[in-house]
Amino acid sequence: MRPSLLDPLFAPITSLEGVGPKVAALIEKVVPADLGERRARVGDLLFTLPHQVIDRRNRPGIAGAAQGAIVTLELRIDRHQPPPRGNRSVPYRVFAHDDTGEIALTFFHAHAAYLEKQMPVGEHVVVSGRMEWFNGRPSMVHPDHIAPLSGADSLPLVEPVYPLTAGLSGKVLRRVIGQAVERIPSLPDWLDAAVARKQGFPSFPDALRKLHDPQAPLDVSPEASAWRRLAYDEFLAGQLSLALVRANVKRLSGRPLTGDGKIEDAIRKALPYSLTGSQEFALAEINADLAEPERMLRLLQGDVGSGKTVVALLAMARAVEAGGQAALMAPTEILARQHLATIAPLAERAGLKAAILTGREKGRDRSSTLAGLADGSIDIVVGTHALFQEQVVFRDLVLAVVDEQHRFGVHQRLAITAKGDAPDMLVMTATPIPRTLVLTAFGDMDVSRLTEKPAGRQPIKTVTLPLERMDQLVGRISEAIADGQKVYWICPLVEDSDEIKVTSAEERFATLKHEFGDVVGLVHGRMKGAEKDEAMRAFKEGETRILVATTVIEVGVDVPDATIIVIEHAERFGLAQLHQLRGRVGRGAKASSCVLLYKDPLGETAKRRLSVMRETEDGFVISEEDLKLRGEGELLGTRQSGTPGFQVARIEFHADLLEVARDDARLILSRDPDLKSERGQALRLLLYLFGRDEAVRLLRAG
Numbered sequence: 241m242r243p244s245l246l247d248p249l250f251a252p253i254t255s256l257e258g259v260g261p262k263v264a265a266l267i268e269k270v271v272p273a274d275l276g277e278r279r280a281r282v283g284d285l286l287f288t289l290p291h292q293v294i295d296r297r298n299r300p301g302i303a304g305a306a307q308g309a310i311v312t313l314e315l316r317i318d319r320h321q322p323p324p325r326g327n328r329s330v331p332y333r334v335f336a337h338d339d340t341g342e343i344a345l346t347f348f349h350a351h352a353a354y355l356e357k358q359m360p361v362g363e364h365v366v367v368s369g370r371m372e373w374f375n376g377r378p379s380m381v382h383p384d385h386i387a388p389l390s391g392a393d394s395l396p397l398v399e400p401v402y403p404l405t406a407g408l409s410g411k412v413l414r415r416v417i418g419q420a421v422e423r424i425p426s427l428p429d430w431l432d433a434a435v436a437r438k439q440g441f442p443s444f445p446d447a448l449r450k451l452h453d454p455q456a457p458l459d460v461s462p463e464a465s466a467w468r469r470l471a472y473d474e475f476l477a478g479q480l481s482l483a484l485v486r487a488n489v490k491r492l493s494g495r496p497l498t499g500d501g502k503i504e505d506a507i508r509k510a511l512p513y514s515l516t517g518s519q520e521f522a523l524a525e526i527n528a529d530l531a532e533p534e535r536m537l538r539l540l541q542g543d544v545g546s547g548k549t550v551v552a553l554l555a556m557a558r559a560v561e562a563g564g565q566a567a568l569m570a571p572t573e574i575l576a577r578q579h580l581a582t583i584a585p586l587a588e589r590a591g592l593k594a595a596i597l598t599g600r601e602k603g604r605d606r607s608s609t610l611a612g613l614a615d616g617s618i619d620i621v622v623g624t625h626a627l628f629q630e631q632v633v634f635r636d637l638v639l640a641v642v643d644e645q646h647r648f649g650v651h652q653r654l655a656i657t658a659k660g661d662a663p664d665m666l667v668m669t670a671t672p673i674p675r676t677l678v679l680t681a682f683g684d685m686d687v688s689r690l691t692e693k694p695a696g697r698q699p700i701k702t703v704t705l706p707l708e709r710m711d712q713l714v715g716r717i718s719e720a721i722a723d724g725q726k727v728y729w730i731c732p733l734v735e736d737s738d739e740i741k742v743t744s745a746e747e748r749f750a751t752l753k754h755e756f757g758d759v760v761g762l763v764h765g766r767m768k769g770a771e772k773d774e775a776m777r778a779f780k781e782g783e784t785r786i787l788v789a790t791t792v793i794e795v796g797v798d799v800p801d802a803t804i805i806v807i808e809h810a811e812r813f814g815l816a817q818l819h820q821l822r823g824r825v826g827r828g829a830k831a832s833s834c835v836l837l838y839k840d841p842l843g844e845t846a847k848r849r850l851s852v853m854r855e856t857e858d859g860f861v862i863s864e865e866d867l868k869l870r871g872e873g874e875l876l877g878t879r880q881s882g883t884p885g886f887q888v889a890r891i892e893f894h895a896d897l898l899e900v901a902r903d904d905a906r907l908i909l910s911r912d913p914d915l916k917s918e919r920g921q922a923l924r925l926l927l928y929l930f931g932r933d934e935a936v937r938l939l940r941a942g
């Protein structure tokens with residue numbers, strides 16, 4: 241049970257004044273938490289940190305104020321010019337001046353009486369807002385603040401700027417966050433006093449207060465001690481949670497899994513290729529782990545297209561040889577089906593029975609799969625989250641393979657292992673995560689890496705092209721499909737939305753169909769499962785040759801004869817995503833290409849991202865670049881791009897704290913494995929604060 245001390249932070253944001261369902265929905269777009277099914281809480285709001293400040297101490301004068309800049313002016317009011325009676329489309333204007341020039345303050349749908357009271361003619365006022373120059377004439381539309389010069393202390397001199405989204409103003413967000421700050425409870429400190437002193441950290445509540453009430457621009461820098469404190473807390477919570485999971489997994493001893501190699505041999509014989517050296521090496525590492533009485537906790541890391549699936553299959557074969565069952569969990573249904581399609585025929589040749597279980601298996605199919613798992617007649621099951629369901633019982637699950645893209649939390653990984661008697665666990669990831677992130681996301685897992693790609697792969701040619709010149713692609717695509725090749729066409733969003741005008745997949749589907757006829761297919765996230773399967777099948781089997789898709793195909797889809805991928809609005813994607821997408825081609829013997837269509841003008845970061853894509857295909861290089869570029873705080877969609885999986889910590893600024901936090905976590909648990917001491921109790925609060933409830937559940941009562 242979560243201590244009631246934390247209640248104020250876990251209250252829904254709708255408990256704040258002025259936050260109805262509509263505002264709440266907007267706020268949920270900007271909070272840094274991955275909310276999933278839950279609603280935003282006051283704590284999420286507090287973790288929404290300003291990325292900038294408006295500094296009103298700097299007062300350039302009208303003539304010195306740049307177009308578009310937020311400025312503060314000291315003005316004398318000259319005259320009011322209300323709109324002509326009955327004409328609501330003409331704004332109310334107030335003219336004013338300072339020593340350097342004249343300005344018009346402009347108000348639409350204004351209350352004349354109110355403005356007259358706020359800005360009497362002849363009065364000195366301070367005004368703050370966005371400067372606009374129209375035909376050389378300065379103006380300001382709806383200033384953010386207007387205050388009498390004498391009482392200027394009513395005007396905040398330094399004001400935080402938060403990430404916003406259309407419909408949510410800075411003013412509203414500041415007011416709401418202001419209320420959240422009032423609710424910060426006083427908490428016992430969970431940090432070791434010596435660590436805190438050495439790092440110059442304020443307390444947790446003070447850190448939050450400081451960041452939301454900056455006194456100078458540097459106060460909201462990720463390098464400020466307040467921000468570093470929160471980042472450290474987040475790292476510590478993560479490291480504690482991973483260490484607890486590890487302790488828990490290792491607490492239960494596994495059992496040695498060995499076999500006679502017969503099933504493995506049969507599968508190898510059925511493969512149309514031989515394994516790469518890298519695959520052999522990884523498999524040997526895995527088999528060695530399986531043979532140990534200790535439980536395996538291993539990460540199989542391999543760049544896109546490096547051939548992880550077959551390694552997993554052979555590991556599962558070993559599990560079956562040893563007399564048990566194996567499960568492979570995929571993050572999406574499309575992937576689960578694809579894995580089954582790869583695995584089932586090979587498994588069959590080796591005399592094994594493979595089955596699938598997702599949310600879509602219903603009725604008789606589902607019950608017979610459940611029965612097969614329970615009586616052991618099914619050797620290998622591939623599935624999605626559905627594998628966690630209570631009704632799923634295995635006769636003897638000895639190996640759980642989790643194929644993931646940061647999509648399963650630690651808790652879910654554990655949930656699948658709870659289905660067996662301390663089964664071994666293999667996690668597969670295609671993201672070539674930098675070392676630092678491996679530590680944050682997976683803790684102390686053992687790592688196998690696939691460092692080489694299967695033989696015969698050709699480099700992918702990557703080009704960039706402005707969207708307006710899209711027509712140039714038609715000829716190239718026609719040639720490719722006439723030659724029997726296939727094309728992916730990626731669109732970023734399913735529907736046009738007002739704020740982000742992106743050609744929708746449906747619209748693109750229609751235009752391409754017009755151009756190329758019936759060979760065009762469509763798959764997107766809003767389609768029903770069966771429709772998605774059908775679209776994928778048709779593309780795989782060649783009935784369609786161009787597949788218009790949203791990013792549902794980002795992870796793991798394998799159609800080796802696809803040779804061109806076109807990515808529309810490539811500037812909107814992150815590097816890791818682009819790399820994943822590009823990895824859908826270049827999987828066969830034919831030369832492949834990737835076309836990144838972009839919208840001019842490109843921002844600096846987007847430009848850099850696209851050139852990284854042109855320069856390299858190496859996932860590790862790309863992931864390192866990705867981290868560097870994230871540092872520049874460009875907005876991706878509406879959410880601020882931070883470090884994946886983190887709310888406040890930013891690995892590019894805070895990496896130095898990560899190892900300290902890991903050592904701290906180890907020390908803490910070696911002294912107080914169940915967090916029972918006074919400090920241990922405080923650390924439990926920390927775990928809750930950063931959403932690590934599952935780690936608290938692993939602790940024995942205390």
Ligand SMILES: Nc1ncnc2c1ncn2[C@@H]1O[C@H](COP(=O)(O)OP(=O)(O)OP(=O)(O)O)[C@@H](O)[C@H]1O
Pocket residue numbers: 513514515516519542543544545546547548549550670694695795796797798800823827
């Ligand atoms: N040793 C090999 N030689 C030739 N082809 C191979 C080899 N190993 C795997 N493949 C093929 O390479 C393709 C990619 O394999 P797989 O789908 O397992 O990649 P992956 O590592 O899961 O990549 P991604 O994460 O991009 O899905 C598949 O078509 C597979 O059949």
